[in-house]
Amino acid sequence: xxxxxxxxxxxxxxxxxxxxxxxxxxxxxxxxxxxxxxxxxxxxxxxxxxxxxxxxxxxxxxxxxxxxxxxxxxxxxxxxxxxxxxxxxxxxxxxxxxxxxxxxxxxxxxxxxxxxxxxxxxxxxxxxxxxxxxxxxxxxxxxxxxxxxxxxxxxxxxxxxxxxxxxxxxxxxxxxxxxxxxxxxxxxxxxxxxxxxxxxxxxxxxxxxxxxxxxxxxxxxxxxxxxxxxxxxxxxxxxxxxxxxxxxxxxxxxxxxxxxxxxxx
Numbered sequence: 591x592x593x594x595x596x597x598x599x600x601x602x603x604x605x606x607x608x609x610x611x612x613x614x615x616x617x618x619x620x621x622x623x624x625x626x627x628x629x630x631x632x633x634x635x636x637x638x639x640x641x642x643x644x645x646x647x648x649x650x651x652x653x654x655x656x657x658x659x660x661x662x663x664x665x666x667x668x669x670x671x672x673x674x675x676x677x678x679x680x681x682x683x684x685x686x687x688x689x690x691x692x693x694x695x696x697x698x699x700x701x702x703x704x705x706x707x708x709x710x711x712x713x714x715x716x717x718x719x720x721x722x723x724x725x726x727x728x729x730x731x732x733x734x735x736x737x738x739x740x741x742x743x744x745x746x747x748x749x750x751x752x753x754x755x756x757x758x759x760x761x762x763x764x765x766x767x768x769x770x771x772x773x774x775x776x777x778x779x780x781x782x783x784x785x786x787x788x789x790x791x792x793x794x795x796x797x798x799x800x801x802x803x804x805x806x807x808x809x810x811x812x813x814x815x816x817x818x819x820x821x822x823x824x825x826x827x828x829x830x831x832x833x834x835x836x837x838x839x840x841x842x843x844x845x846x847x848x849x850x851x852x853x854x855x
Contacts, residue, residue, distance in 0.1 A: 591643060591644070591647045593761075593762075593765045594619055594643065594762070594765065594766075595619065595640055595643065597619070597761070597762055598616055598617055598618060598619055598636060599616070601613075601614030601615065601616055601617070602614075602616070615629070616629075616632050618632070618635055618636065618639060619636065619639045619640070619643065620639065622635070622639070653731070654773075654776060657728055657777075657780070658776070658780060660724050660727075660728075661724070661780035661783065661784060661824075662780075663720075664717060664720050664721050664724060664784060664787075664822075665783050665784060665787040667713065667716070667717040667720065668717050668784075668787035668788050668790065668791060668822075669787055669790075670713065671710055671713045671714045671717060671791055671794070704806065704807070704810075707807055707810045707811065708810070710814065711810060711813065711814060714791060714814055714817060714818070715817075717788075717822075718817065718822060721784065721788065721822035722822075724824070725822075725823070725824055725825060728824065729824075729825055729826065729827055729828065730827055732777055732824065732825075732826045732827075732832065733826035733827035733829065735773070735777060736774070736777065736826045736832075736840065739770050739773060739774045739777075739840070739844075740840055740843060740844050740847075742766070742770050743767055743770045743771065743774075743841075743844040743848075744844045744845075744847040744848045746763045746764075746766050746767035746770065747767060747844070747845070747848040748848055749763040750763045750764060750767065751848075771841070774837060774840060774841070775837055777832055778832045778833060778834060778836055778837035778840075779834065779837075780824065780832070781823060781824035781831065781832030781833050781836070782832070782833040782834045784821075784822055784823060784824060785821040785822070785823050785831075785833055788818060788821045788822040788823075789818055789819075789821045790818075791814060791815075791817075791818035792814070792815045792818040792819065795811050795814050795815050795818075796815070
């Protein structure tokens with residue numbers, strides 16, 4: 591956003607660095623029709639465009655920050671599944687004593703084992719509910735953003751090819767393409783984190799000393815393992831799952847669209 595707001599004043603900077611016999615004309619941030627003389631009213635038009643861009647980008651960043659905070663929170667809940675009330679025991683070591691030394695089954699009562707595993711199950715169930723809530727709240731929004739990113743990235747690449755010889759214009763579209771790429775990555779990487787953290791639950795359950803636990807504990811662990819076999823994920827309108835593989839697919843698709851458009855010219 592800062593680069594876009596500064597680019598219209600690049601001719602003024604170039605007049606100082608590399609002066610010409612005549613002044614370079616100022617160009618607006620983007621093409622728009624105000625039905626007035628743009629050269630005479632450059633600064634009012636620039637002010638209106640700047641305010642509009644700042645409001646739009648601030649809204650987008652605020653929504654993305656909320657999304658990233660919710661994603662970090664759900665990943666933390668998945669990572670903390672199995673923590674006891676003293677915040678020292680996790681699912682993989684629920685049969686360990688306060689000093690982390692392995693206790694035999696005779697020294698650790700069945701009631702304590704059941705208490706630990708039930709607490710883990712409740713935490714896991716709450717994490718799954720919250721993951722579903724996040725997915726339902728952001729699914730449509732992420733679908734629209736992913737679709738717009740795909741289109742905008744293809745158009746930006748095509749514009750870069752057209753104005754490649756004009757340095758100022760090409761820089762503008764290069765910045766926009768990079769911004770779209772980073773924003774797309776910021777949507778796909780949290781989805782990958784949610785998948786990794788949610789499927790890590792079964793590894794925690796398996797790495798515990800389950801073979802020293804009573805048979806009732808085995809049945810509880812099977813419930814957790816079954817629930818974590820299917821990862822919690824973020825989807826774009828139930829069409830595709832956000833992950834690093836999807837990021838590579840969208841990037842490849844946008845590049846393919848760019849090649850088709852460029853070959854048609």
